[in-house]
Amino acid sequence: MKNSNATTKAKGFPLPSSLKVVPGTERAQASYPYYMQFSKEDDERFWFYNSMHFPEPMCVFDMITAEAAYCALGSANTRIHCLPTTLGIDYRIINGRVYIGGNAVTDPSEIARRTGEFQRRAFYYYENWERLFAQWKDKMMALIRSAQALLKPDLPEFEPLEHVHAGRGVASNHYILETYQKTIEGYFRMWHHHFEFLLLGYGAYLTFFDFCKKAFPEISDQTVARMVAGIEAEIFRPDDELRRLAKCAIDLGVEGEFREGTSPDEIIKSLEKLGKPGVAWLKELAVSRDPWFNINVGDGFYHYHRSWNDDLSMPFAALPGYIANAKAGQRLERQTDRLMAERQRLIADYRELLETEEERAAYDQMITLAHRVFPYVEGHKFYCEHWYTNLFFNKIREFGEFLSKHGFFPQADDVFHLSHYELETAIVDLMTSWSNGSPPRGISRWPAIVKERKEAIAEWAKHETAPALGPVPDIIDDPAIVMLWGITRENLDTWLTAGEQPHSNEIRGFAASNGVVEGVARVVKSAEEIDRLRHGDILVCQVTNPSWAPVFQKIAAAVSDIGGSMSHAAIVAREYGLPAVVGTGTATQKIKDGQRIRVDGGRGVVTLLE
Amino acid sequence: MPSSEIIGWFADVGLSDRPTVGGKGGSLGELTRAGIPVPPGFVVRTAAFERFLRTLEKEGPIRTSVEALSGHELEKITALSECLRKRVESAPLPEDVNSEILAAHIELCGGDSNPPLAVRSSATTEDSADASFAGLQDTYLWTIGAQETLKRVRSCWASLYSVPSIAYRRKHGMPESSVAMAVVVQGMVNAEKAGVMFTRSPLTGDRSVVTIEGAWGLGSAVVSGEVTPDRFVIAKITGEISVREISDKHVQHVPAQAGGVKEVETPENLRRVPCLTDPEIVALKEIARKVERHYGRPQDIEWAIDQAGKIFLLQSRPETVWSVKERGPVAKPTDNPLQHVMKIFGGRR
Numbered sequence: 001m002k003n004s005n006a007t008t009k010a011k012g013f014p015l016p017s018s019l020k021v022v023p024g025t026e027r028a029q030a031s032y033p034y035y036m037q038f039s040k041e042d043d044e045r046f047w048f049y050n051s052m053h054f055p056e057p058m059c060v061f062d063m064i065t066a067e068a069a070y071c072a073l074g075s076a077n078t079r080i081h082c083l084p085t086t087l088g089i090d091y092r093i094i095n096g097r098v099y100i101g102g103n104a105v106t107d108p109s110e111i112a113r114r115t116g117e118f119q120r121r122a123f124y125y126y127e128n129w130e131r132l133f134a135q136w137k138d139k140m141m142a143l144i145r146s147a148q149a150l151l152k153p154d155l156p157e158f159e160p161l162e163h164v165h166a167g168r169g170v171a172s173n174h175y176i177l178e179t180y181q182k183t184i185e186g187y188f189r190m191w192h193h194h195f196e197f198l199l200l201g202y203g204a205y206l207t208f209f210d211f212c213k214k215a216f217p218e219i220s221d222q223t224v225a226r227m228v229a230g231i232e233a234e235i236f237r238p239d240d241e242l243r244r245l246a247k248c249a250i251d252l253g254v255e256g257e258f259r260e261g262t263s264p265d266e267i268i269k270s271l272e273k274l275g276k277p278g279v280a281w282l283k284e285l286a287v288s289r290d291p292w293f294n295i296n297v298g299d300g301f302y303h304y305h306r307s308w309n310d311d312l313s314m315p316f317a318a319l320p321g322y323i324a325n326a327k328a329g330q331r332l333e334r335q336t337d338r339l340m341a342e343r344q345r346l347i348a349d350y351r352e353l354l355e356t357e358e359e360r361a362a363y364d365q366m367i368t369l370a371h372r373v374f375p376y377v378e379g380h381k382f383y384c385e386h387w388y389t390n391l392f393f394n395k396i397r398e399f400g401e402f403l404s405k406h407g408f409f410p411q412a413d414d415v416f417h418l419s420h421y422e423l424e425t426a427i428v429d430l431m432t433s434w435s436n437g438s439p440p441r442g443i444s445r446w447p448a449i450v451k452e453r454k455e456a457i458a459e460w461a462k463h464e465t466a467p468a469l470g471p472v473p474d475i476i477d478d479p480a481i482v483m484l485w486g487i488t489r490e491n492l493d494t495w496l497t498a499g500e501q502p503h504s505n506e507i508r509g510f511a512a513s514n515g516v517v518e519g520v521a522r523v524v525k526s527a528e529e530i531d532r533l534r535h536g537d538i539l540v541c542q543v544t545n546p547s548w549a550p551v552f553q554k555i556a557a558a559v560s561d562i563g564g565s566m567s568h569a570a571i572v573a574r575e576y577g578l579p580a581v582v583g584t585g586t587a588t589q590k591i592k593d594g595q596r597i598r599v600d601g602g603r604g605v606v607t608l609l610e
Numbered sequence: 611m612p613s614s615e616i617i618g619w620f621a622d623v624g625l626s627d628r629p630t631v632g633g634k635g636g637s638l639g640e641l642t643r644a645g646i647p648v649p650p651g652f653v654v655r656t657a658a659f660e661r662f663l664r665t666l667e668k669e670g671p672i673r674t675s676v677e678a679l680s681g682h683e684l685e686k687i688t689a690l691s692e693c694l695r696k697r698v699e700s701a702p703l704p705e706d707v708n709s710e711i712l713a714a715h716i717e718l719c720g721g722d723s724n725p726p727l728a729v730r731s732s733a734t735t736e737d738s739a740d741a742s743f744a745g746l747q748d749t750y751l752w753t754i755g756a757q758e759t760l761k762r763v764r765s766c767w768a769s770l771y772s773v774p775s776i777a778y779r780r781k782h783g784m785p786e787s788s789v790a791m792a793v794v795v796q797g798m799v800n801a802e803k804a805g806v807m808f809t810r811s812p813l814t815g816d817r818s819v820v821t822i823e824g825a826w827g828l829g830s831a832v833v834s835g836e837v838t839p840d841r842f843v844i845a846k847i848t849g850e851i852s853v854r855e856i857s858d859k860h861v862q863h864v865p866a867q868a869g870g871v872k873e874v875e876t877p878e879n880l881r882r883v884p885c886l887t888d889p890e891i892v893a894l895k896e897i898a899r900k901v902e903r904h905y906g907r908p909q910d911i912e913w914a915i916d917q918a919g920k921i922f923l924l925q926s927r928p929e930t931v932w933s934v935k936e937r938g939p940v941a942k943p944t945d946n947p948l949q950h951v952m953k954i955f956g957g958r959r
Contacts, residue, residue, distance in 0.1 A: 084955055111956075118955060123948045206954045215940040217814035223848050349847040353817050361943035366950050479954055514850045602851050 013468040013496070015043045019094050022463060028456030029094065031060045031419060031449075036067075036093045047092065047099040048468040052485055052562035053301050055542035056526060057096025057460040060453065061396065061416040061423065064187065065301040065389075066091050066098050072191035077199060077480060081125070082117035086478045096460040099469060102478035122200055129372055133197065136376070140193050140383045147186050147391040151179050153402040155434050173431035176402075180427050183395045184420055190392075194384040199480060201377040206479070208366040215354060215363070220602075222512055222574060227347050228370045229571060231339045233378035236575075238295045238308065239549035241288040242315055243333060246322035248284045252277040255327075258319045264312035291387055297530070299545040300385030303397070303416045307390040317531060318550030325553070385545075399423065406430055407443040409450045417453040418446070467495045467585060486510070486563065486583055495585055507591070509559070509584035511604035512570035517557040517579045518609065523593040538599055540591050544569040552576045557599040559587045559606050573601070581606050611717055616661075616710045618653045620796075630655045632732025632792035637926050644904045646897060647922050649728070651796025652714045656734060658707045659767055659791050665704055666697055673786035676771075681781030687773055694771040699764050711763060711795075715756045718795065726752045726798040726865060728924075729762035731769055734790050751830060752798055752865045759795055766793045799922045800865065803885040804829030804914035805839050807894060808929060809846075809902040815932035817908065819843050819852070820895045824885045826876055827862030829914050829924065836873065837861050840885050844895045851891055856884050886915075893921055901926050908933060 016038040021029045029037075054066065074088020087103035105111055125132060153176050163172075205228055212224045249255040254277050257270050271278030289309055297314055298305025308315045347367060354360050400415030408426055409415070418426060426442045433440040472492055481487050494508060522537040524530060533539060535554045542561045552558070552572050556579075560569045563582035573580030579601030581587075587606060591597060596609040613622040623631045623639030631639065635653035642648045666672055672694060679686050702708075719725050730749040748769040750762040769775065770791050779789065805824030810817045823832060823839040831837045837860065843853035859876050866872040886894070894913060901923070902909050908929035914922050944950060 115952070115956060119948075122951075122955070123946075126948050126951070200951075203951050203954045207951045210953055211941055211950075216816050216818040218811055218816040218819045218843060218845075218852060220845065220848075220850055220852055223845065223850065226848075346847060350818060353846070355817070355937075356939055358939045358942050362939070362941035362950070365943055365947035366941075369947055369950070511852070514848075603854065 012472050013046075013470055014466050016047060016092070016094075016099070016469045017043050019466070019469070022095055022456075022459055025095070025456035025459055028060075028453045031422075031453060032063060032093050033067075033419065033421070036063065036091065038092045038094055038099075042092065043470060045090075045101050046468065046470045046473050047101040048485075048487060049465050050091075050098045050100045050485070051465070051467070052543055053299060054098040055561070056302065057457045058093060058098060058301075059303065059416045059457060060419045062301065062303055063093060063098075064184075064420050066093075068188045068191040069194070070100070071188065072195045073199075073480070075192065076195040080196075081122045081200065082114045083122075083199065083479065084111045084114040084118050086480050089480065095463060095465075096457055097465045101470075102481045104478050122203075125197065125200055126204070126369065126373070129197075129376075133376055136193065136196060137383075140190075140388075143186060143190060143193065144383070144388055144391065147183070147388060147395070150182060150186075150395060151175060152398050153179055155430075171435070173434050176427055176431055177424075179395075180399060180424060183392065183399075184424075187388075187392045190384055190388045194380060197373070197376045198380065201373040203479060204366075204369045204373040205377065206482070208370040211363065211366050212350070215359065216350065219350075220511055220514075222514070222570065223346065223350075225570065226574065227343060227350070227367065228374055229343070230375055230378050231336050231343065233375065234382040235378055235571070236549070237382070238292045238315075240333070241292045242318050242550055243322055245281070245284060245288055245315075246319055246326055247333075248281055249319070249323055250326055252281050254278055254281050255323045258316070258323055260317075260320045264316040267316060294387040294390050295382065296386055296390055297545075297548070299543065300381075300389040303393045303413070307386070309390070310394070314530065315550065318553065321550075321553050396423075399427065403427075403430065403442075406433075406440060408440065408446050410447065414446075414450045414454075417450045464589065468492060472496070491583070491585070505608040507559075507581075507584050507587055507606040507608070509581040509587070509604050509606070510563070510570070511600075511602055512563070512582040513558075513573035513578060513580040514602040515557070515577070515579035516598065516600045516602070518596065518598045519556045521559075521591045521593065521595045521597045522555075523588055523591055525588060538597060540587050540597075541569075542588050544572070548572075552578060557601065558582075559584060559591070559597075559599060561585055561588050611710075611713050613652075614710060616655055616658045616707055617714045618655050619714075620648060620651055620653070623653060629734055629790075630657060630792065632656070632734050632790075632794075633927065634730055634732035634925060635792045635794050636732075638794060638796065640904070641901065641923055641926055644900070646901060646904075647920065649797035649799050649922050649924070651718060651727075651794060653732060654707075654711055654714075654763055654793040654795065656790035656792050658711070659793075661704045661707055662698075662701075662767070666701055669697075669701070672697075676776055676779070676786050679776070679780055681777055684773075684777065687776050687780070691771050691773045691776055695768040698768040698771060699761075703760070703764075708760070711760060712756055715759050715795065718797070724754050726754055726800070726869075727759060728794070728796055728798045729753050729759060729766060730794040730796070731766035732792040732794050733770070734788075734792070749830075751828065751863075751871045752869055754869045758869060763793045763795070767791055798865075799914040799916050799924070801828050801914035802917050802919075803827070804912075804924075805832045805885075807898050807911045807913060808908070809898050809911070810908040810929055810932055811843065812931065815935065815937070818847065819845055820898045821853075822886065822891060822894055822898075822913075824913075825857075825859045825862060826880055826885055827864050827874075828871060829863075829912055830871060831861060831863040831873070833912065836863075842886060842891050844891050846895065846899055849892055849895065851888065854884065856882060858882055859885065890915065890919075890921075897921060897923065 017040060070089050070091050077083045078087040085105050087105060089100050089102055091098055091100045105114060155172055159171055208228060209224050212219050249258060254271060254274060257267055271282055293308035296305045296307045351360055351363055354363060396415060397412055400412035403415060403426055404412050415423060429440050429442045475489050476482060476487060519536055519538045521540045522533050523540045530551055533551055533555060536556050538557045539555045540559045543563055544560060549572050558569050558573050558578060558580040560582045561584055563569055569580055569582050579599045581599055581601055581604050598607040598609055613619050618631050620639045620642040623636060624643055625636045625640045628636040631653040638648050663672060675690060728751050748766055750765060753759055753762050770789060803824050803826050807820055807822040809820055811819050811821050822842045825832050825837045825839040832839045838857040840857055841853060841855040842851060844851045858881050860881060861873050862876050863871045864874055898911055901911060909926045910929050911923055912925035914924055
């Protein structure tokens, strides 16, 4: 890798200004707000494609997920905790693809000034972590409850008589706007909660990680991850609930109803017909669903990544497998005692290998802090990216139904082709129309625009995306980028050289979970394609998230474009003892569906065998 | 026969016996006593060499004639070396030395009259900080029969008087009285594969991994550097195999029909095949850890796996490269444990 530096440095990545909007999609590109568009000055900076969070072209409404997230991330880094060496993350979109770049602080005196601030702020958080985290959970639950309490948008022909007699004096159309604005406000607020602890949590983890890498230069990332990872984190819970439901089905004697290829509706109907035991199982299902099925099949950044609650096919598809495993005598529950004992043994054994008592004392301090903060790092996603995000998108979907009922566009989901600003104009348009009796102006405006934007998304999906843009930085010193995206200077060199070796039959990534497996690759580009996976396939995907956990019971190995050793795919693969290579950058582009490949999870190498 | 002043069975000797059994002999004894599989054998103690030397000295001075030379007088050293080696290799052995070695040989060979043996020099100065000196002694592989064993024991003794050995001792002004040699006689492993392993990474000094190098055939091909071995790195604690470098092992050392070892080409279908399976890597790692724990410090180990798949250790000595490097602590405890996070948040690392 060292030798390639000289050549790659000179080469660099394409400049943002050299990227062309796909012809015919210019108007769709212009629908993104002006502050998301690339400009000439952006050529001076380094950008990378955030395919971890945004692996597919973004509908214009869905860009709110980037907007709200980066707004909150930057606030936490720049203004709240005052990270010494980094401000926030800038983002741009072109052809539906989100590029991001960090704002580093490089002036030593400024770093020193921010360090003082950081220690007054971040250290207070670390010192009071448990209390603040408990408070966080209360805040987050209050936010979820208030989102649940928001009205379903609707407009009666006449204002209900009781409102009139009560002298409310404010008409229903006003509450439509209020609900919408509260929906948007709540979503932006959620992201502030999301980032309140996140960087501090990752930082404490990386501190321990860094120590281990220095003390044991050849220790694998996954071993460090296993020393820190929680055992009962919320991300395991939805999958745990499925195992519980599988066991319930057997205990109640209704497991015969769960056949592969049968739709959830059919299964539920046949359970109802069974009477008492079937109804008893459905009651258990209801218990699991609230809240644990509020997990979406993506990472919370796309409106169409529906939750298990919205679409039961993902959890139901996993049940026959879990039932079969249980009947074959496999223990279904995760053996948390065993996992905890293993973690403690790892920590103690590595501690013993340290050379001095001094080092052991430092090790103890760092692992203690990592364990204190990590429950937040692992747990927040369920509340933020899943539970709250589902409520949010479903509320917007209600606005979609509402507007489509009034003729703004044919389908409810068409609403996601309006930006959140445009959506507010459409709502005000409808409010006005309801108030004055004229037809809404939008019905002649939006259908054509929605159609055009849909076509643009489909077109953009066909085009490959440069992994990075602009000049290559000498080093990547932004802790946020290293922590959240696992991007290092070495990664960039790999990306740069990837194009130079078109015939190489090897793809490299992070060694995420040990073992070697050969098999048929199933390239799954979106969550909708998950049902194409067959027993023994090797999953090749851009990124996985907690709702994918059930597919790990039937795959032989996992390969992802994005992710580090603490990514979801890595964590779950280790739990299931499957080989996994993550963060390859290009696996989904280089591996053909159905191709035979070898996954060496211990070395982080995927070999194309044909 | 029991161990004696002349013969020490592996089970009866240990590291503390180094002055009489040499470094290699002591180490093999130590491993045997620790329950580590080592090919059975005995050590011809330094006393045997001393007695032999006494009989030789009667016929003409040896030690004083060496000490009379300076390290730069290469011609004189060469002439003396030739003379002394001839004497060591041909003079009759003292009767008790001769009979005890023969008796031990018979006992080691058991019913089988001609099993292949390895005869290895085990100098008392060997394995000291200056490893290069250790390399000056000899090892004879695949020796067959009692006469051959006796001959090779003498060869080992004679190697003390090779030109480089004498020159080395003279250059460093080592007194000849401190020079003694024991000789290890042990069963020969008919290795299907063999090599070396290190209980800390030779590349990074990491103590959490075992690095294993191996190739087909006898380990001599790896130790002498005639073949590029496969290289594996396995984590001591998790058993994860993080490195598997499979090399083209073009040659291997195998037993020669008439005794000794010869180099042959590796069959084409084996050259680029990993010489170790995962369970073998794990088993070697376990043995390496056991040895390291026994000694309480990192070890360099020679290993072999015989045709039946059984693992043997042929040598273990303290790792010397990283152990002498002074490394500051990776981190020290801080009064406020939170200070540690500044390594991540505080700027360029």
